[in-house]
Amino acid sequence: xxxxxxxxAISAAFAVAGTAFAAAPQAGTAAPAKARTAQQxxxxxxxxxxxxxxxDDRKTFMSGCLKGESAAAAAPVxxxxxxxxxxxxxxxxxxxxxxxxxxxxMSGCLKGAAATP
Numbered sequence: 001x002x003x004x005x006x007x008x009a010i011s012a013a014f015a016v017a018g019t020a021f022a023a024a025p026q027a028g029t030a031a032p033a034k035a036r037t038a039q040q041x042x043x044x045x046x047x048x049x050x051x052x053x054x055x056d057d058r059k060t061f062m063s064g065c066l067k068g069e070s071a072a073a074a075a076p077v078x079x080x081x082x083x084x085x086x087x088x089x090x091x092x093x094x095x096x097x098x099x100x101x102x103x104x105x106m107s108g109c110l111k112g113a114a115a116t117p
Contacts, residue, residue, distance in 0.1 A: 042068065045065075
C-alpha cells in the first residue's frame with residue numbers, strides 16, 4: 001500500500017507541475033512585439049519596394065530609399081546593350097539607312113550620341 005501512495009503522490013506532483021508549466025508563457029511565442037524605430041520601419045518598407053531588383057540596381061535603390069529619396073528622383077534606368085541595339089536597329093530601319101550611313105548612325109546611337117545622318 002505504501003507503494004501505491006507514493007505513485008499517487010508522484011502522479012499528483014507531475015499533474016500540478018504540468019498545469020503550471022502549460023500556463024506560463026513560452027519564451028519566444030507570447031512575448032509582445034517591440035515597436036520598430038523609424039529606421040527599421042523604413043528598411044521594411046524599402047525592402048518591400050525593392051522586390052524583384054537585383055545586384056547594383058537593388059543597392060542603388062535601397063541607398064536612395066533609405067536616405068528618403070523618392071523613387072522618381074532615383075537614378076534613371078540604364079538601358080542594357082541588347083536593348084540599345086534593338087532600339088538603334090529599329091530607328092535605322094525606319095530611317096531606311098544602308099551601308100556607311102547605317103554604320104555611322106549605329107555607332108553613334110550605341111554610344112549614346114544623337115547621330116543623325
